Amino acid sequence: MSTIAERPVAAVPAASATGARPKRTYWPFVVPAVAVVGSVIVFPWVFTVWMSMHEWTVGGARRFSGLSNYLRLMSDERFLTSVGHTLVYTLLAVVLPLIFGTLAALIFNSRLPFRGILRGVFVMPMMATPVAVALVWTMMFHPQLGVLNYLLSLVGIGPQAWVFSPSTVIPSLVLVETWQWTPLVMLIVLGGLAAIPTEPYESAAIDGATIFQRFRYITLPMIAPFLMVAVIIRTIDALKSFDIIYAITQGGPGTASETINLYLYSVAFAYYDVGYGSAIAVVFFAIVIALSLLMLHLRQRTKWIDVQG
Amino acid sequence: MNLRRAANSLGLLFVGLVLVSPAILFFLWMISLSLKFEVDNAAYPPILIPERFAWKNYTGVFESNRFGLFFLNSLIVTGAATGLALLIGVPAGYGIARMKANKAAVVVLIARMTPGLSYLIPLFLLFQWLGLMGTLVPQIIAHLVITVPIVIWIMIGYFETTPLELEEAAVIDGANRWHVFRHIALPIAKPGITVAFILAVIFSWNNFVFGVVLAGRETRTLPVAVYNMLSFEQLSWGPLAAAALIVTLPVLVLTIIAQRQIVAGLTAGAVKGG
Numbered sequence: 001m002s003t004i005a006e007r008p009v010a011a012v013p014a015a016s017a018t019g020a021r022p023k024r025t026y027w028p029f030v031v032p033a034v035a036v037v038g039s040v041i042v043f044p045w046v047f048t049v050w051m052s053m054h055e056w057t058v059g060g061a062r063r064f065s066g067l068s069n070y071l072r073l074m075s076d077e078r079f080l081t082s083v084g085h086t087l088v089y090t091l092l093a094v095v096l097p098l099i100f101g102t103l104a105a106l107i108f109n110s111r112l113p114f115r116g117i118l119r120g121v122f123v124m125p126m127m128a129t130p131v132a133v134a135l136v137w138t139m140m141f142h143p144q145l146g147v148l149n150y151l152l153s154l155v156g157i158g159p160q161a162w163v164f165s166p167s168t169v170i171p172s173l174v175l176v177e178t179w180q181w182t183p184l185v186m187l188i189v190l191g192g193l194a195a196i197p198t199e200p201y202e203s204a205a206i207d208g209a210t211i212f213q214r215f216r217y218i219t220l221p222m223i224a225p226f227l228m229v230a231v232i233i234r235t236i237d238a239l240k241s242f243d244i245i246y247a248i249t250q251g252g253p254g255t256a257s258e259t260i261n262l263y264l265y266s267v268a269f270a271y272y273d274v275g276y277g278s279a280i281a282v283v284f285f286a287i288v289i290a291l292s293l294l295m296l297h298l299r300q301r302t303k304w305i306d307v308q309g
Numbered sequence: 310m311n312l313r314r315a316a317n318s319l320g321l322l323f324v325g326l327v328l329v330s331p332a333i334l335f336f337l338w339m340i341s342l343s344l345k346f347e348v349d350n351a352a353y354p355p356i357l358i359p360e361r362f363a364w365k366n367y368t369g370v371f372e373s374n375r376f377g378l379f380f381l382n383s384l385i386v387t388g389a390a391t392g393l394a395l396l397i398g399v400p401a402g403y404g405i406a407r408m409k410a411n412k413a414a415v416v417v418l419i420a421r422m423t424p425g426l427s428y429l430i431p432l433f434l435l436f437q438w439l440g441l442m443g444t445l446v447p448q449i450i451a452h453l454v455i456t457v458p459i460v461i462w463i464m465i466g467y468f469e470t471t472p473l474e475l476e477e478a479a480v481i482d483g484a485n486r487w488h489v490f491r492h493i494a495l496p497i498a499k500p501g502i503t504v505a506f507i508l509a510v511i512f513s514w515n516n517f518v519f520g521v522v523l524a525g526r527e528t529r530t531l532p533v534a535v536y537n538m539l540s541f542e543q544l545s546w547g548p549l550a551a552a553a554l555i556v557t558l559p560v561l562v563l564t565i566i567a568q569r570q571i572v573a574g575l576t577a578g579a580v581k582g583g
Contacts, residue, residue, distance in 0.1 A: 025486050026403075026404040026407045026408045026486065027404065028404075028486070028487075029400040029401060029403050029404030029407075029486075029490065030400070030401050030404035030405060030408075030410075030413070032396075032397045032400070032401070033397045033398060033400070033401030033457065033461060034401075036393075036397050036453060036457055037416060037417075037420070037457065040428070040432070040450060040451070040453050040454050040457075041416075041420050041423075041428070041454060042416075043431065044427070044428045044430075044431040044432055045423070045427075047431035047435075048427055048430060048431055051430065051431065058434075058437075104328055107321075107324055107325065107328055108328075110321060111318065111321065112321050112322070112324075112325045113318050113321060113322045113325070114322065114325065115325075116568070116569075118325045118326075118328065118329050119568070119572065120564070120565055120568040121329045121332055121333060122328060122329050122332060123564065123568070123571070123572065124332050124336070124561055124564055124565075125331075125332050125335070127511055127515075127560055127561065127563075127564040127571070128515075128557045128560060128561060129514070129515045129517075129531075129532055129553075129556050129557040129560060130515060130517060130532075131515075131517045131532040131533075131535060131536050131553075131556070132532070132535060132553035132554070132556045132557040133335075133553075133557070135535065135536070135539060135549060135550070135553045136335070136338070136339045136342065136550060136553055138539075139342060139546050139549075139550070140338065144353075145350070145351055145353065145355075147338060147355045150353070150354055150355050179331055179335070184575065187572060187575050187576050188576065190576070191576040236421070236422050239424075240424045240425065242424075242425070242426065242517075242518050243517045243518065246517075246518075246521070247517070247536055247539075261424055261426055264424075264426050264427070265426055268426070268429070268430050269429075269433075269521075269522055274430050274434065277430055278430055281424070281426065281427035281430060282427075284424055284427065285422075285423055285424065285427055288422050288423070288424065289419070289422060292422055
């Protein structure tokens, strides 16, 4: 699904004769999409809120229960734990791709030989089917037969339990997420680097600035809005992460890697408690929106050059 | 001086190779797993290139008659969801761009923020009520949640960059809106449509969560089918890796062929499915 984009600033067409015409003439183009978006996107939102106010299990009776599902959530320890997991997972899965992606973008922005081919290979992890990728990572994580523990043994590090131990499962899953989504950050930041003019660097060179100073005082401020876009997209995606966690651990061992999304899945589609599941969905949605708005707000406040969102 | 430059770019090439090594090593290992017999996959230290290749891992996947069915399911779901999305989304992107209805884009944005699972509870109940659960229709409709926003978003961005002069000239000549769209805007927008098409196909093909909830035994798509193999054949890594590779191969090939369009689309729309 598509999101916060950087549209070329020059692309906005100048005011023209068409702009003065009644906008109504374009409505027929949009109507089919409005119908589809209304029925597969807006209708589920509304219906979910309605369901969340009912006690309702698939195949069972439906009873209006007001806000009791929400009250139940607040004292549901499994839910509260899953919120904690989600936040830790998200923090790591935003920060790590951001660091590696920015580094990679700086390198791709230099005069790299075979740049096109290398970029194509670099992007492959994010286009690969997540479930297929997850299966192979599961094999690589295997404590006895997995290749990762063998690689660690080569550099003298003892075997790890990876996704099979509650204490290492979340960092291990983040490793997969980082492997897969660093390319997206790289592409976004690379777009930012491409837009930087060369003059500041030239004058910095004359002033004898070091590489670090040039990065800190020229590059970083110039790509800051792009970094912010990357942070927002990564946050949304990491919060919603499902495929990798479900395919590798199903939230386990125990519930050690159960995020809100995984818990939501269990409640709604394993226990078929759709009323309660809907309440989780609503709260989850509220968390995602709140965090996104917070970051959009932060971005706006910093008054960087306009990056269309 | 020339020598120094050569050394410099050699150094950069090395850095570049280090950069892509996580991707390359992973996929190499995936291929290696898929081509090894059980003995070799259970060997310690691990073997990268076995003495005998287990081609039967692949033939086994293709020979299973269910594979053909799941492949067809994936093809139908992705094809229909992408086709419908283009049919609906391209005109919508055009309309939104020309109306400068930036607010409409916000809906698309919120759709992007919504967790896929939260669409699924109501859709699941609806499809059950309509008695559609044994068919591919629920999955096709659910996939529209992914493909329609991708197409609309990319097409808005694209139509904003296409020149208005031609369209205005045609209007003055008496063409109606539909003709202007059909014969002037659409041909110019072909590269944008290609980008939207490719990304919609990839993210629909890769989708897992909708299938997990909505697919029955006969209506699984490939990602769901390969995941289900896991529970039955947990210990035979070779066939599992082969199946995983077959599932993701079409997407990887598409990524390589259409690298430029994909990068353009992703940086213009920063897109991801889910």
